[in-house]
Amino acid sequence: MKDRVSKVYHGFGLPRLIISAFLLTLIIVAAGTELSVPGLLSDALVRIGQNGIYVLAMVPSIQAGAGLNFGLPLGVIAGMVGVLVSMENSLLGLGGFAVALLVAIPLGVVAGYLYSLLLNRVAGQEMMVGTYVGFSIVAGMCIFWLMAPFKNPALIWPVGGQGLRVTLTLADTFGGTLNNFLNVKLFGLTIPTGLLLFYALLAFLLWLFLRSKPGVAMEVVGRNPRFAVASGLNINAYRSVGITLSTVLAAVGYVVYAQSFGFAQLYNGPLMTAFPAVAAVLIGGASTREAKVRHAVIGVVLFQTLLTVAMPVTNQLIEGNISEIARVIVSNGMILYALTRVTGGEQA
Amino acid sequence: MSVPVLEMKKISKSFYGTQVLKDIDLRVNAGEIHCLVGENGAGKSTLMNILFGMSVITDTGGYEGDLLVNGDHVAFDSPKAAIGAGIGMVHQEFMLLPGFTVTENIKLNRESTKPNLFSRVLGKKLETLDRKQMAADAKAALDKLGMNIEEWVTVAGLPVGYLQFVEIAREIDKQNLQLLVLDEPTAVLTESEAEQFLDVVRRLAKSGISILFITHRLDEVMAVADAITILKDGELVQSGPTQEFTIAQIAELMVGRKVDTSARLGAEQAREGKKKVLEIRDLRVDMPGERLRGIDLDVYEGEILGIGGLAGHGKIALANGIMGLYPSRGQVRYEGTEVPLNNPRKALDLGLAFVSEDRRGVGLVLEDSIANNIVLTSMQTQDKFLKPGPLKLKDQKQITAHALESIKRFDIRCTGPDQIVRRLSGGNQQKVCLARAFTQNPRLFFVSEPTRGIDVGAKSRVLELIVELNRMGVTVVITSSELAELRSISDRIAIIYEGRLSGILPPDAPDVEYGLLMAGKSLEEVEIGERPSK
Numbered sequence: 001m002k003d004r005v006s007k008v009y010h011g012f013g014l015p016r017l018i019i020s021a022f023l024l025t026l027i028i029v030a031a032g033t034e035l036s037v038p039g040l041l042s043d044a045l046v047r048i049g050q051n052g053i054y055v056l057a058m059v060p061s062i063q064a065g066a067g068l069n070f071g072l073p074l075g076v077i078a079g080m081v082g083v084l085v086s087m088e089n090s091l092l093g094l095g096g097f098a099v100a101l102l103v104a105i106p107l108g109v110v111a112g113y114l115y116s117l118l119l120n121r122v123a124g125q126e127m128m129v130g131t132y133v134g135f136s137i138v139a140g141m142c143i144f145w146l147m148a149p150f151k152n153p154a155l156i157w158p159v160g161g162q163g164l165r166v167t168l169t170l171a172d173t174f175g176g177t178l179n180n181f182l183n184v185k186l187f188g189l190t191i192p193t194g195l196l197l198f199y200a201l202l203a204f205l206l207w208l209f210l211r212s213k214p215g216v217a218m219e220v221v222g223r224n225p226r227f228a229v230a231s232g233l234n235i236n237a238y239r240s241v242g243i244t245l246s247t248v249l250a251a252v253g254y255v256v257y258a259q260s261f262g263f264a265q266l267y268n269g270p271l272m273t274a275f276p277a278v279a280a281v282l283i284g285g286a287s288t289r290e291a292k293v294r295h296a297v298i299g300v301v302l303f304q305t306l307l308t309v310a311m312p313v314t315n316q317l318i319e320g321n322i323s324e325i326a327r328v329i330v331s332n333g334m335i336l337y338a339l340t341r342v343t344g345g346e347q348a
Numbered sequence: 349m350s351v352p353v354l355e356m357k358k359i360s361k362s363f364y365g366t367q368v369l370k371d372i373d374l375r376v377n378a379g380e381i382h383c384l385v386g387e388n389g390a391g392k393s394t395l396m397n398i399l400f401g402m403s404v405i406t407d408t409g410g411y412e413g414d415l416l417v418n419g420d421h422v423a424f425d426s427p428k429a430a431i432g433a434g435i436g437m438v439h440q441e442f443m444l445l446p447g448f449t450v451t452e453n454i455k456l457n458r459e460s461t462k463p464n465l466f467s468r469v470l471g472k473k474l475e476t477l478d479r480k481q482m483a484a485d486a487k488a489a490l491d492k493l494g495m496n497i498e499e500w501v502t503v504a505g506l507p508v509g510y511l512q513f514v515e516i517a518r519e520i521d522k523q524n525l526q527l528l529v530l531d532e533p534t535a536v537l538t539e540s541e542a543e544q545f546l547d548v549v550r551r552l553a554k555s556g557i558s559i560l561f562i563t564h565r566l567d568e569v570m571a572v573a574d575a576i577t578i579l580k581d582g583e584l585v586q587s588g589p590t591q592e593f594t595i596a597q598i599a600e601l602m603v604g605r606k607v608d609t610s611a612r613l614g615a616e617q618a619r620e621g622k623k624k625v626l627e628i629r630d631l632r633v634d635m636p637g638e639r640l641r642g643i644d645l646d647v648y649e650g651e652i653l654g655i656g657g658l659a660g661h662g663k664i665a666l667a668n669g670i671m672g673l674y675p676s677r678g679q680v681r682y683e684g685t686e687v688p689l690n691n692p693r694k695a696l697d698l699g700l701a702f703v704s705e706d707r708r709g710v711g712l713v714l715e716d717s718i719a720n721n722i723v724l725t726s727m728q729t730q731d732k733f734l735k736p737g738p739l740k741l742k743d744q745k746q747i748t749a750h751a752l753e754s755i756k757r758f759d760i761r762c763t764g765p766d767q768i769v770r771r772l773s774g775g776n777q778q779k780v781c782l783a784r785a786f787t788q789n790p791r792l793f794f795v796s797e798p799t800r801g802i803d804v805g806a807k808s809r810v811l812e813l814i815v816e817l818n819r820m821g822v823t824v825v826i827t828s829s830e831l832a833e834l835r836s837i838s839d840r841i842a843i844i845y846e847g848r849l850s851g852i853l854p855p856d857a858p859d860v861e862y863g864l865l866m867a868g869k870s871l872e873e874v875e876i877g878e879r880p881s882k
Contacts, residue, residue: 213740216720217728224713230673230704231725232693290715 012298013285019302026309033316038188040309046179047304049195050260053253054277055284055300056206057246061126062291063210064242065222066119068281071130072274073138074115075250078107080266082251083258084164087173088152094181096174097259104251112247116240123239127288131274138271145266168264175262195260202252207293209245218242223289279303279334306330351419352377353527353558354399354435359413361394361405368394369582372413376527376575381549381559383569383590386579387602387658387831387866392562395579396529400430400437418526434526436519438533442511446504451479451486453503454518460485489517492555493548509541513548520552528552529560534568535660546572564658566595566867578602599863603831622648625792625823626670631678632847633662633669640665641847642678647792647825652818654838654855655827658866662847663827664705667794671695671702673710682792696729701790703781705797705827711781712769719751719765722783730788754783759809775806782813793817796827811837831862 009017031037054072061069082104086096115133122129146163150156154172157163169175181194209215221228221238228235250273258264281291284299307327314326356374360367369391376382386392397404398411401424405411415422417433424430444453460482461467461475486499495513497506503514512533519528530549534542542565549572553559563569569576570590577587578601585601586593626647633640640662647653657663669676672692680687688694695702704710712721726732727742733750735741751765758779762772769780778798785793795814799807815837818824828834834841835855843850843865850865864870 208739208741211741213727213731213734213742216724216742220713220716220724220728223715224709226706226710227713227724229692230671230702230710232696232729234693 016283016285016298016302019283019306023302023306023309026306026313029317030309030313033313035312035316036188040312041305042190044305044308045190045196046192046260047308048300049179049192049199050257051253051276051280051304052199052297052300053202053249053256054273055280055296056203056293057249057253058277058281058286059206059210059246059291059293059296060218060242060249061246062281062286062288063215063222064218064239065123065225065289066116066126066239066243066246067130067288068127068274068278069130069243069246069250070127070274070278071115071119071133071137071247072250072277073134073270074111075108075247076254076270076273077137077141078111078247079104079251079254079258080264080270081107082255083170083264084148084150084155084168087155087168087170087264088150090152090154090173092172093174093177097177097255100174100255100258101252104255105248108248108251109244111251112244113240115247116243119243120236120239134274135271138268142267164266166265166267166269168266170258170262170264174259177259178256179260192260195256198256202249203293203297206249210293214238214241275335276303276331279331282337283334303331303334350378352416353380353418354560355414355416355419356395356399357414357416359395359398359411359415361398361411363408367582369398369411372579372582372584373587374577374584375587376558376560378526378558379553379556380574381553381561381572383561383563383573383576384579385563385566385569385576385598385602390579390602391582392579393531394582396437396531396562399424399435399529400427401425402427431522434522434524435529436522436525436527437529438512438515438519438531440531440533440535442515444503444511444514447502449500449502450490450497450506450514450517451483451499453514454486454489454499454521455482456518458522485521486517489521492520492551493517494551495548509537509544512537512541512545516548516552520557525557527558527560529562531562532564533561534563534565542568564867566598566864566869569598570595595867595869596860596864599867599869600858600860601863603859603863603866622650625649625683626825627679627681628666628670629679629681631666631669631676631680633665633674633676635662635665635668635674638662638665638668639847640669640676640844643844643847643849645842645849647823649823650818650821651839652815652824652826652837654834654841655825655844656829656831656834656841656862656866657844657850659829661844663844664796665847666844667702667796667825667827668704671700671794673702673704693729696725696788699789699791701725701785701788701793703778703785703793703795703798705800707774707777707781707801711784712777714770715768717766718755718760718762718769718772718780719747721769721780722751722754722787723747725784726787732787750787754787758783758813773803773806775802775810778802778806778810779813782810786817790822792823792825794825794827797829798826799828799830799833807833 027037030040057072057075058068061067082100085103086100091099118133119126119129148164150164155164155168157165178194178198179192184191184193217233218238218241220231221233221235225235280299280303281296282299283303284295286295311327314322352375354376356372359369359372361369372395384392406425422433460478462478464476467475483499490497490499493513493516497510503511519525534545537545546568549559549561561573573590575589576593576598578585578598580602624646628643628645630642630644631640632642637660643666655663655666665674668674670680670687672690672695676689680689682698682700687698708714713724723733727734733743733747735743748765755762755765760776760779762776769777772780798810798814802810811833814824814826826834826838838855840852841855842852843862845866845868850868851870853861853865
C-alpha cells in the first residue's frame with residue numbers, strides 16, 4: 001500500500017500536488033462567496049476541451065527533439081482557413097465541423113512539413129526560430145485576410161465588400177456543435193460530452209502513435225540523434241513527422257477551439273496561442289526534452305481550471321481588476337520556470 | 349658534472365586514489381635532447397602537466413616529489429610561473445590565432461611597444477606597438493630556426509607543417525628560454541617536414557636550449573635523442589643515453605607486459621580453410637582525429653580479430669566507417685555482397701552489429717530505460733518486439749521479458765528493466781550495449797573499446813561475453829587501446845599506424861614486434877637487435 005502511494009506520488013510530482021492543493025483551496029474559497037461553484041467547474045470543463053488539443057500538439061514536437069512548438073500559430077492558421085472555407089459555404093452543424101477539419105488537416109500537413117524543413121536546418125534552436133515563425137506567419141496572414149477571395153457577406157466587411165472581418169461569429173454555422181453533442185446536466189454542472197470525447201479520442205490516437213514503431217523511432221531521434229543514426233534511423237525524416245503531427249494537431253485544435261468559443265478571431269488573434277499551451281504542458285510535468293500524453297492531459301486540466309477559478313475568485317477578494325494581470329504572471333512565470341529546467345519527466 | 353637544467357625526483361601522482369605516476373626520475377642536461385617515450389596512458393602527459401603547474405594537477409591535490417630547475421627547488425602553481433622560469437612548450441594542437449600574422453602570433457602578449465602622448469599621461473598600457481621591432485624579433489627567431497617564412501603573412505594561409513615552426517619561433521623568442529618541451533610535434537608533419545623539423549631541433553640544442561621531446565616515432569628518437577626515458581603504466585622503465593638502446597629494445601620496454609594468451613593459441617591454425625566474411629579494400633574514413641587513410645584487411649569466419657594501435661592513428665575509424673557513422677570511401681564486401689558505405693541502415697540489415705567506443709554519446713539513450721535501450725535497434729531494423737497487426741505497436745510484455753532475461757544473462761546490476769540507463773555504472777552500461785547488440789543476432793560483431801572506463805570485475809565479464817558470442821559462431825572484430833586485452837582474446841591482431849595497416853600478429857608474438865608495429869616499423873625493415881647508427 002505504502003509503495004503504491006509513493007509510486008502515485010512520484011508519478012504525479014510535487015509541483016502538481018502543490019497546484020492541486022492551491023486549486024482546491026480556491027474552490028473552497030469560491031464556495032464561501034456568491035460565486036456558483038458548479039458554474040465555475042462547467043466553465044473549466046469547456047476550457048479544458050477547448051484548449052486540450054493545443055497542449056497535445058506540444059507532445060510530438062518535444063518527443064521528436066524539436067522542443068516546445070512555439071510555431072503553433074502556423075497550425076492554428078491552417079485550422080482557421082478550414083473554418084473560413086466551411087463558413088463561406090454556410091455549412092451547418094456537424095457537417096460544417098467535418099468540412100472545416102477536412103480542409104484544415106491537409107493544409108496543416110503541408111504547412112507542418114515545410115516548417116519542419118526549416119527547423120531541420122536550425123537544429124538546436126527550434127524554439128527560438130519557431131517563436132518568430134509563428135509571429136511572422138500571423139503578420140503575413142493579416143495581408144491574406146484582407147485580400148482573400150471570400151464572398152459570403154457574413155464574413156467580409158459590410159462596407160467596401162472586400163477583406164475579412166476581425167471577429168466572426170460561428171453561432172449561425174457550427175458553433176457549439178461538439179459542446180452540445182450528448183450534453184449532460186448533473187448537479188448544476190454542464191458537461192460538454194462531445195467536446196471531451198473528441199479530445200479523449202485524439203489523446204488516445206496520439207498515445208497509440210507514440211507506442212508504435214515510428215513513434216518509438218521518433219522518440220529515439222529526439223533523445224539521442226547519434227544513437228538513432230547508429231540504429232539506422234533517418235533523423236530528419238522523423239523530426240519532420242513529429243513537427244508535422246504537431247502542426248496538424250494545432251489545426252484540428254483550432255477548429256475545435258473555434259466551435260467551442262463561438263467566434264473566430266482573425267488578424268492578430270492567433271499571435272499568442274502557443275504560450276498557454278506551452279505553459280500547460282510544462283505544468284503537466286513535461287520538459288523541453290520529454291513529454292507524454294499524460295503530461296498534456298494533467299497540464300491542461302490544472303492550468304485551465306486554475307485560470308477559470310482563480311480569476312473570478314481574485315476579483316471577489318481584491319478590489320479592482322487584477323485577475324488578468326495575475327493570469328499573465330502565472331502563465332508566463334510557468335513557462336520561465338519550466339524552460340530553466342533541463343531535467344523533466346521523472347524529476348520534474 | 350654540471351647542474352641539470354631540469355631534474356625531477358621521485359615524482360608521484362594519483363587521481364582520486366588511482367596511482368598514475370610512481371617515483372619518476374628525470375634529468376635533462378643543458379643543450380641535451382631528451383626523448384620521453386611510452387604508450388598512451390603511460391603517464392607522459394601527466395608528467396608534463398606537473399612540470400607546467402597545470403590546474404588539473406593543482407586541483408586534484410598536487411603531486412609528490414621534487415622539481416628542480418637549475419638546481420633550485422621550484423613548484424609551479426600555474427603555467428605562467430613555469431614559463432617565467434624559462435620553460436616553453438609546443439603543444440600537439442596548434443595554439444595560434446589564424447587571422448593574425450606570423451609576427452603577431454610570435455609576439456602575442458609580449459609585444460614591443462614605444463611610448464606616445466597618451467601613454468605618457470595614462471600609463472604603459474596605451475603605448476603604441478613597435479611593429480618594426482616586432483618584425484625584426486620575429487625574423488630573428490625564424491632565422492634561428494633556418495625557416496624561410498615571411499613574418500608578415502597571416503597564419504591562416506600557411507601549410508600545416510609551418511605552423512609548428514611558428515610555434516617554436518614563439519617559444520625561442522622568449523629571451524630566457526632554457527628548456528623546450530615538444531609534445532608529439534611530428535605527428536601532423538609529412539616525412540620531409542619531419543626531417544626538416546628534426547634539423548631545427550638539433551640546431552636549437554646546439555644553441556644551448558635543452559629539449560624534452562615526446563614522440564611515438566622510434567626512428568626519430570634514435571635520430572635525435574641524446575638520452576631516452578621510457579615510461580610504462582606510470583612507472584619509469586629505463587633511462588639512459590641513446591647508445592644504450594636499440595629500436596627493438598625501446599619497443600619491447602614500452603609495450604612489455606605479462607599477457608595471458610593461452611586462451612586463443614592454436615586458433616591461428618584453425619583459420620586455415622575458413623572463408624573470408626569481410627573483405628576491406630582501400631577503406632578511407634574521415635573521422636576527426638582518427639583518420640583512416642586506406643586499409644586492406646580480411647576478416648575470416650568465426651575468428652576474433654583484434655584491432656590495435658596508438659590513439660589518433662585511426663584504429664577506431666575502421667568499425668565506425670563500415671557501420672556508416674563517418675564519411676568513408678573504398679570497398680567493403682560482406683560474404684561477397686557489397687556493403688554500401690555511409691549508410692548505417694544497410695550495414696545493420698546485412699547482419700552487422702556495432703558497440704561504439706562512445707558509450708554515452710552513441711551507444712545508449714541515457715534518458716531511456718534499460719529495457720528500451722536493449723530492444724530499440726532490433727525493433728527499428730528487424731521489426732522485433734512489435735504486436736502483430738498493421739499498427740506496429742510495441743509489445744511491452746515481450747520487451748520486459750527479454751530485458752529481464754538479458755539482465756540475468758549479462759549480469760546487469762540494476763533495480764529493474766525500467767531503470768534509467770544514465771544511473772548505471774560504466775560497466776553495467778557497457779553490458780546494456782552488449783545486450784543490445786546480442787539482441788540483433790548479428791553475424792559479424794564490431795566492438796570498440798569495450799572495457800574503457802569500467803571497473804576490473806565488469807571488465808573480465810565483458811570480455812567473457814564477447815568470447816561467448818564468438819563461440820556461438822559470430823565473427824568478432826574488437827578494437828581496443830589495451831594491447832593486453834586484445835592479446836588475451838583475439839586470434840589475430842592487426843596494428844594500425846597513421847591510418848594504414850602496419851601489420852598483423854598472432855597474440856603470442858613477442859612484445860618487441862608489437863612495439864615496432866605500433867611505432868610504424870615494418871618487421872622486415874628492422875632486424876631485431878640491430879644497433880642504432882647515429
